Amino acid sequence: MTQNQAIENLDKIITKIEFSRLQVSDHHIVQLVAISKYSEASDIKTLYEAGQRAFGENKVQDLKEKQEILKDLPIAWHFVGSLQKNKINNLIDCNPSLMHSLDSLELAQELDKKLKVKNKTMRCLLQINSAYEESKSGVDPKEAVSIYKQIQEKYTNIKLQGIMSIGAHSEDSTKILESFQITRAIFNQCDGATICSMGMSGDFELAIANGSNMIRVGSALFK
Numbered sequence: 001m002t003q004n005q006a007i008e009n010l011d012k013i014i015t016k017i018e019f020s021r022l023q024v025s026d027h028h029i030v031q032l033v034a035i036s037k038y039s040e041a042s043d044i045k046t047l048y049e050a051g052q053r054a055f056g057e058n059k060v061q062d063l064k065e066k067q068e069i070l071k072d073l074p075i076a077w078h079f080v081g082s083l084q085k086n087k088i089n090n091l092i093d094c095n096p097s098l099m100h101s102l103d104s105l106e107l108a109q110e111l112d113k114k115l116k117v118k119n120k121t122m123r124c125l126l127q128i129n130s131a132y133e134e135s136k137s138g139v140d141p142k143e144a145v146s147i148y149k150q151i152q153e154k155y156t157n158i159k160l161q162g163i164m165s166i167g168a169h170s171e172d173s174t175k176i177l178e179s180f181q182i183t184r185a186i187f188n189q190c191d192g193a194t195i196c197s198m199g200m201s202g203d204f205e206l207a208i209a210n211g212s213n214m215i216r217v218g219s220a221l222f223k
């Protein structure tokens, strides 16, 4: 990918975000997290220089390597992948600015335990399987509000900021819409939640129209 291509992609996406968010309200601010999992550190640097500050990875090892290469840049690193138990300590050591993929009470318990040992906290989102797809991680939408509350009460080194979900994997936009509406309804019921992370390259405009305030865009930026 050439530098010009990356910046052109970023500009196009920002224009689309701007249009979509203004349909919701003048005050509906949407944060763009550039998902760099298929990209090189040099592409991240190009977008950084164009003004992008938040980047996300889905593997702890990749996050660690890219952080190391780009350590001189004040990037906000996000983690969006499934976290295996044996990688929890490694993720804590990366100090992510936000972890989007807390996908079970069990993981919350383990993460909290390891955070306490290191005397650290982590900002996290509860991942919800709003499309009810077996291939996807996340808690059952019917239990999400209760799990959110339990994590807030019991696992005090986890600082829950809101929720995350991946839209339905479908060509049928009504299915995608439905999964976003389910996510948004849960978001509204979670006390203190401020971040609703939903929307990717193929569906972020629909996600914003349905209340998303953080989108995770990979392929549309880095192609």
Ligand SMILES: *Cc1c(COP(=O)(O)O)cnc(C)c1O
Pocket (backbone or CB within 6 Å): 035, 037, 058, 080, 081, 166, 200, 201, 202, 216, 217, 218, 219, 220
């Ligand atoms: C890869 C990934 C994205 C970005 O997907 P694109 O379709 O490439 O924009 C967003 N969220 C998560 C959790 C991902 O793993």
